[in-house]
Amino acid sequence: MSVRNELESKLKRFEELEDLMSRPDVMSESHKMAAYAREHGSLTRVAHKFRAYKKMSDEMQGLTEMAKSSDVEERMMAEDELANLRKQREALWDELLEMTIGGEDANRSRCVMEIRAGTGGEEAALFARDLYEMYKHNAELRSWKTEIMDASPSERGGFKEIILGFDGEGVYRELQYESGGHRVQRVPETEAQGRIHTSAATVAVLAEPEDVEIDLKTEDYRIDKFCASGPGGQHVNKTESAIRLTHFESGIVVSCQDEKSQHKNLAKAIRVLKSRLYDHKRQEEMKKRSDTRKTLIGSGDRSERIRTYNFPQNRLTDHRINLTLYKLDSIISGDLRPVTQALLEYDRDQLRGDMEEGA
Secondary structure (H helix, E strand, O other), X not given: OOHHHHHHHHHHHHHHHHHHHOOHHHHOOHHHHHHHHHHHHHHHHHHHHHHHHHHHHHHHHHHHHHOOOOOHHHHHHHHHHHHHHHHHHHHHHHHHHHHHOOOOOOOOOEEEEEEEEOOOHHHXXXXXXXXXXXXXXXXXXXXXXXXXXXXEEOOOOOEEEEEEEEEOOOHHHHHHHHOEEEEEEEOOOOOOOOOXXXXXXXXXXXXXXXXXXXXXXXXXXXXXXXXXXOHHHOEOOOOOOEEEEEEOOOOOEEEEOOOOOHHHHHHHXXXXXXXXXXXXXXXXXXXXXXXXXXOOOOOOOOOOEEEEEEOOOOEEEEOOOOEEEOOHHHHHOOOOHHHHHHHHHHHHHHHHHHHHHOO
């Protein structure tokens, strides 16, 4: 989808929401009204600016015709106004560009992140833990809220898998770039001869939809209850507090056991299931319209190796944009800003090219 089409789509959705929110049947349902109002609010700025941009473009067309006039005075006036309006439109273009970075879900303030250990055994599980710590500390620096939705610890304190929920301004816009394969090169704690090992983990970042965006009914999935367990099969508690949801149509399975309360685990599992269903739907839509975006950044392709963490050289390399930084120690401690800003700037340049082509 081109940037212009994406903006048109957002404006259309904004206008649809305005219509929906004025309907008596929606106004009578506070839950639905609140969800529509949140979505409407997230689109307000970009919709208003794109309306202003389109109005300027129409005015410029009129002035372009006037500039062809045989009347010298009229032509000079039109050329002056056209030059001023062009500057204003370019400034508005840059603002729209900034608001468009990150795709159609950029304004989401909540997302789900899944970190899974890949090849490398226990060392991969320890690396998955390091990634969790990195994202947690990054969230603290950004004043985002973080919660553990589910976790499967390994024997030595790593994670076979951990699912996180993030909440805060700009959270999906930035974290979506983390989706993909992450590779680590370092000497494991258990390595007596000091040999460097390579292991991997995968990260998936899913936008968390509003309730009204995913119509999930209780008959759409099966609920299984079981006893939560920790590493080594030791029971965390003796009650069946853990929850597993199986979505019939898609086959997606979600488990949550981090809470002692069955009710809380169910609520978290439903949130994760909705995020996965929304991601599944989004991926299908992208395939149907054969997305022509030049950049693969933030594509969410988990099979793509996006980054290498080389501890002996204190080096981080992001393979998508050929970025190499020799400050891995500060990045792994949670300061992701140098990486995120470089990725955002790359995406910004790609979008600027797209927008100029469609100007």
